[in-house]
Amino acid sequence: MTYGIKLLGHNNSLPVSSVSPALAFRGKATRITGAGMTYYPADSGYDFYFRSNYFGNSYDTLTVAGTPGIYKFYAGIYNSAVAPRYDLKFTASIPREIIVVTYRIVCPSIPTVFCNTISHTTKASVLGISQNGTSGGIPVWDIKTSISFPLGLVESTLISYITLYCFSEVVPADSTSSFGISAFSGTGQMTFTSDVKPLKIKDYVLFTSSTTPPSLQDTIYTRSFSPNPETPTLSIAKAGFMNSDFGRYDSRQYILQGWVSRSDGYWFYNAYMTTKYATAGLAVTPGGELDIALNAIKYEMSVGEIATSGAQTPSASPVTTSKLEAFPTYIPVIDCADYD
Amino acid sequence: MAYGFRIYNQAGQLTLSSSNFGFTMLDKIEVSPYSTSSRSYSGVSDLVIHVAQTQKEPTAASVDEILAFNVMNTSVSLSGADVIVSWSPRIVSGIARNVILYVMVMA
Numbered sequence: 001m002t003y004g005i006k007l008l009g010h011n012n013s014l015p016v017s018s019v020s021p022a023l024a025f026r027g028k029a030t031r032i033t034g035a036g037m038t039y040y041p042a043d044s045g046y047d048f049y050f051r052s053n054y055f056g057n058s059y060d061t062l063t064v065a066g067t068p069g070i071y072k073f074y075a076g077i078y079n080s081a082v083a084p085r086y087d088l089k090f091t092a093s094i095p096r097e098i099i100v101v102t103y104r105i106v107c108p109s110i111p112t113v114f115c116n117t118i119s120h121t122t123k124a125s126v127l128g129i130s131q132n133g134t135s136g137g138i139p140v141w142d143i144k145t146s147i148s149f150p151l152g153l154v155e156s157t158l159i160s161y162i163t164l165y166c167f168s169e170v171v172p173a174d175s176t177s178s179f180g181i182s183a184f185s186g187t188g189q190m191t192f193t194s195d196v197k198p199l200k201i202k203d204y205v206l207f208t209s210s211t212t213p214p215s216l217q218d219t220i221y222t223r224s225f226s227p228n229p230e231t232p233t234l235s236i237a238k239a240g241f242m243n244s245d246f247g248r249y250d251s252r253q254y255i256l257q258g259w260v261s262r263s264d265g266y267w268f269y270n271a272y273m274t275t276k277y278a279t280a281g282l283a284v285t286p287g288g289e290l291d292i293a294l295n296a297i298k299y300e301m302s303v304g305e306i307a308t309s310g311a312q313t314p315s316a317s318p319v320t321t322s323k324l325e326a327f328p329t330y331i332p333v334i335d336c337a338d339y340d
Numbered sequence: 341m342a343y344g345f346r347i348y349n350q351a352g353q354l355t356l357s358s359s360n361f362g363f364t365m366l367d368k369i370e371v372s373p374y375s376t377s378s379r380s381y382s383g384v385s386d387l388v389i390h391v392a393q394t395q396k397e398p399t400a401a402s403v404d405e406i407l408a409f410n411v412m413n414t415s416v417s418l419s420g421a422d423v424i425v426s427w428s429p430r431i432v433s434g435i436a437r438n439v440i441l442y443v444m445v446m447a
Contacts, residue, residue, distance in 0.1 A: 016347075016364075019366070022365075127395065194347050200363075
């Protein structure tokens with residue numbers, strides 16, 4: 001820069017300058033309740049059928065080759081009343097492990113959001129932000145957020161664990177007193193005022209694209225911090241992680257194998273289930289490790305093939321494919337206690 | 341502290357000091373997930389620019405829309421005294437949504 005003010009902070013960072021505006025704390029987003037504002041991704045299950053002309057009276061259940069315990073699958077003989085035949089029915093029952101919740105904040109411009117959770121097993125990430133009118137002439141923003149949590153817990157309790165801290169660039173209206181300091185750009189834009197609570201970054205989390213794909217829930221990562229952090233994340237009392245779609249896209253296939261006992265032998269069936277993952281949630285465990293959960297947002301299931309017949313062991317091996325995308329690498333971390 | 345600065349508010353609370361990492365917002369750009377383009381900034385070539393991103397969500401909400409996942413490739417380069425922020429498509433999965441690029445000054 002060739003003019004103006006530049007106050008350097010830790011590690012030659014730039015908390016105050018006349019080049020670009022600082023971010024001011026705008027408050028904690030309010031969770032929207034009511035019909036239509038809180039909803040859930042598909043969890044009702046999918047039915048697939050294998051049909052044969054065989055008249056039998058057999059029944060058995062499918063086994064999951066891949067990650068048993070995460071999904072539940074059922075299979076049975078299904079009798080069609082129209083054309084007497086027995087079908088094998090696959091039902092993928094998806095446990096409710098993700099909630100999508102809308103939060104709202106009044107903010108002069110689209111907010112930069114930091115997510116905090118008081119329980120490291122419950123994590124949040126922002127799916128998208130949209131403007132929803134104005135309030136007193138100031139834009140209102142809806143923040144659609146996915147919250148992931150362990151199976152079997154109470155959703156309403158888990159939602160209460162999450163708090164979104166919102167920031168946006170300072171504006172002239174933020175300068176409300178006749179003391180302190182303010183900074184302006186060459187075009188007269190306010191870039192800092194001491195009348196607001198500015199965004200204070202305490203640390204960064206660094207990821208690389210070579211990070212191993214995590215499992216569905218709560219994989220603990222080795223984290224790398226930026227040089228000379230003011231406060232290592234381990235000691236931040238109430239860590240909040242910037243949400244910037246740093247998440248990963250992961251596609252996997254699981255093979256489901258079932259068999260039906262017939263008079264002429266055992267007939268085996270395969271079906272494939274594909275899961276896709278999007279943004280991830282971050283939290284710090286009580287032990288101080290960084291905990292990541294991918295928020296699964298889409299499940300697809302397709303019918304595979306009849307593997308074999310006349311034998312009691314499926315011939316096909318479980319198939320697992322995965323794809324990992326890691327980006328960007330820096331995740332800023334704040335201490336949310338600074339803003340409570 | 342032996343060096344640096346501290347800023348207090350009227351209540352005497354410390355709001356900012358040179359112990360904090362810097363984080364200011366140079367620009368926010370809304371782009372199509374299919375777009376390839378760039379934007380240049382002058383007077384910031386001595387600073388470190390980082391680009392984060394998030395989807396811009398349409399107002400209407402439906403279950404299908406949460407399946408959308410749109411991500412851009414981004415890069416930052418120098419061109420003389422200017423900083424060039426470039427972007428191009430990376431992932432368009434499900435519904436195509438615009439992406440907000442946060443151009444941040446880190447140092």
